[in-house]
Amino acid sequence: MKIQRFILLAVLSIFSASTAAARDKIGLTLSPQAIGIGTFFNGTTVTATGSVPADSQVVIRFTGDTAPVHMRQKARVGGVVWMNLDSVTFEKAPSVCIVSSAAGFNELETGGGEGLGLAGLRQSVRVKCEGNQKVDVFAEFLKMKKKEGLYREISGNISYGRPADGLKTFRALIPLPSRLKPGTYTVEAVAVQNGGIISRSRQKLVAELRGAPSVMAALAFDHPILYGAIASFIAVIAGLGIGLVFQSKGAH
Amino acid sequence: MSLFHMYLPIAGNSVDILLILGLGLAVGLLSGLFGVGGGFLMTPLLIMVGIPPTVAAATDSNQIVGASTSGTLAHFRLGNVDVKMGLLLLIGGIVGGTLGVGIIKVLRAMGNANLLIQICYVVMLGVIGAYMFAESLQSLRKAKKETAAPEAKKESLYSRIVKNLPWQTDFERSGLRLSVLLPLILGAFVGILAAIMGVGGGFIMVPVMVYLLRMPMHVVVGTSLFQILFTCVDVTIMQAWQNHTVDFVLALILLIGSSVGAQVGTKLGRKLRGDQLKILLACIVLLVWFQMLYGLVARPDILLAYVKGH
Numbered sequence: 001m002k003i004q005r006f007i008l009l010a011v012l013s014i015f016s017a018s019t020a021a022a023r024d025k026i027g028l029t030l031s032p033q034a035i036g037i038g039t040f041f042n043g044t045t046v047t048a049t050g051s052v053p054a055d056s057q058v059v060i061r062f063t064g065d066t067a068p069v070h071m072r073q074k075a076r077v078g079g080v081v082w083m084n085l086d087s088v089t090f091e092k093a094p095s096v097c098i099v100s101s102a103a104g105f106n107e108l109e110t111g112g113g114e115g116l117g118l119a120g121l122r123q124s125v126r127v128k129c130e131g132n133q134k135v136d137v138f139a140e141f142l143k144m145k146k147k148e149g150l151y152r153e154i155s156g157n158i159s160y161g162r163p164a165d166g167l168k169t170f171r172a173l174i175p176l177p178s179r180l181k182p183g184t185y186t187v188e189a190v191a192v193q194n195g196g197i198i199s200r201s202r203q204k205l206v207a208e209l210r211g212a213p214s215v216m217a218a219l220a221f222d223h224p225i226l227y228g229a230i231a232s233f234i235a236v237i238a239g240l241g242i243g244l245v246f247q248s249k250g251a252h
Numbered sequence: 253m254s255l256f257h258m259y260l261p262i263a264g265n266s267v268d269i270l271l272i273l274g275l276g277l278a279v280g281l282l283s284g285l286f287g288v289g290g291g292f293l294m295t296p297l298l299i300m301v302g303i304p305p306t307v308a309a310a311t312d313s314n315q316i317v318g319a320s321t322s323g324t325l326a327h328f329r330l331g332n333v334d335v336k337m338g339l340l341l342l343i344g345g346i347v348g349g350t351l352g353v354g355i356i357k358v359l360r361a362m363g364n365a366n367l368l369i370q371i372c373y374v375v376m377l378g379v380i381g382a383y384m385f386a387e388s389l390q391s392l393r394k395a396k397k398e399t400a401a402p403e404a405k406k407e408s409l410y411s412r413i414v415k416n417l418p419w420q421t422d423f424e425r426s427g428l429r430l431s432v433l434l435p436l437i438l439g440a441f442v443g444i445l446a447a448i449m450g451v452g453g454g455f456i457m458v459p460v461m462v463y464l465l466r467m468p469m470h471v472v473v474g475t476s477l478f479q480i481l482f483t484c485v486d487v488t489i490m491q492a493w494q495n496h497t498v499d500f501v502l503a504l505i506l507l508i509g510s511s512v513g514a515q516v517g518t519k520l521g522r523k524l525r526g527d528q529l530k531i532l533l534a535c536i537v538l539l540v541w542f543q544m545l546y547g548l549v550a551r552p553d554i555l556l557a558y559v560k561g562h
Binding site for chain 1: 257258259260261262264265266314315317318319320321322323325326367481484485488489490491492493494496498500501503504507508511512515548549550551552553554555556557558559
């Protein structure tokens with residue numbers, strides 16, 4: 001009898017633990033599941049859907065691979081001209097970082113999501129300077145990436161469904177920039193609750209060149225002399241064709 | 253996705269096709285109006301719309317290949333091309349162009365390629381703009397008063413040096429006797445600048461031919477175009493090979509726009525007087541010069557730059 005009770009208790013505790021774990025887990029589905037960079041690509045939108053515990057907030061991070069970024073600090077020379085001087089390397093900086101949150105980012109920072117926004121990159125990105133840091137180079141780095149549209153913080157692009165069984169569904173629309181390079185990206189959904197991160201889920205997303213851009217890039221990088229010759233030849237033919245069409249007398 | 257946007261894998265960005273066509277059209281219009289290649293305006297405009305400077309400069313050379321082809325053909329039919337002079341300038345231009353691409357490669361690694369392009373622009377645009385402005389202002393004033401009889405000019409030091417150079421030869425089409433060294437050296441000088449600045453070199457080559465080689469004006473335009481065509485083919489291949497910075501789709505869109513603009517500009521130009529045209533061009537050149545100069549001396553928004561120029 002004791003043994004039966006013990007088995008029943010064990011089964012119940014495993015069941016309740018797995019239910020709680022299931023509630024804490026984030027379901028994450030991406031659409032589309034791959035990004036094609038074709039001729040008319042001008043950025044795209046990825047939809048991330050899933051479910052999080054009903055009383056939590058979800059933060060979605062779209063990040064690219066990390067690689068060292070070599071830059072130079074601009075400084076005034078001779079009090080006149082701005083020149084690129086001391087080199088700076090940013091290590092472990094993602095090529096792209098787009099953070100989406102239903103709540104505002106100030107609210108997120110105080111609500112346990114500190115480190116998830118762009119400011120949090122300061123902890124993970126290593127800055128190596130050749131000379132003295134004349135300015136806050138990390139702040140300048142963030143400014144540059146934001147200007148390029150590669151780093152962004154977006155609030156209000158996540159909507160929630162009605163809570164059921166302790167969970168609520170979410171739907172996030174992640175706008176991707178036109179400067180997106182081919183590569184493997186990570187989409188991460190993070191559930192934040194009561195001042196802390198309670199769960200994370202990750203999916204990989206591949207972006208690849210397709211169609212004409214793919215052929216052109218392969219030719220330009222694998223057979224550069226042939227590419228240059230073809231580019232010149234096409235320009236000559238186009239010039240002749242346009243000249244014939246307009247009976248050009250050579251305004252250039 | 254938009255039908256009006258096109259992804260350029262070399263520039264690594266998407267551009268608005270209509271905007272690029274419009275740029276081509278505007279520069280082509282000025283080019284048809286004033287009889288210049290327009291490269292010196294095109295490269296800064298491409299930089300302004302977000303094309304990396306090194307890609308803008310190399311792609312512009314590719315665009316000029318097409319633009320100068322039709323012009324060379326038309327002038328060749330009219331007998332305005334001094335092939336011998338053109339070939340010597342071309343040999344010098346190829347050596348200079350190759351040297352210029354090498355310089356850009358080294359400077360890109362050092363992170364100062366864009367600075368060199370800007371400094372070249374500021375110096376060249378400043379000198380040419382100021383000279384053109386002064387000259388056209390002078391001829392506008394002269395048009396009002398009749399000039400006195402021309403004075404007999406003393407032979408300059410430059411003329412004496414040119415006459416004493418070895419390997420003098422006849423250039424029948426231009427009606428000149430010069431050393432073969434002179435077009436070779438001047439061609440190399442223009443080639444270096446063309447590679448660095450991503451221009452055909454027309455706006456440097458034409459004054460060089462008129463003032464330093466003393467060729468007749470009708471032969472200058474045809475021969476300059478002939479030389480520019482081949483120099484730009486060389487620069488395009490070298491830039492594609494060494495720096496992977498030529499985007500021929502971008503070049504083709506620009507070419508279509510500039511060819512149409514040039515036709516419209518040529519027609520408009522016939523309605524204006526030469527002096528008026530020159531002073532207008534001088535103002536545009538000086539405006540671009542000021543913009544570039546401001547970019548060099550004003551505090552940049554961001555105090556960092558990529559080492560590879562992208």
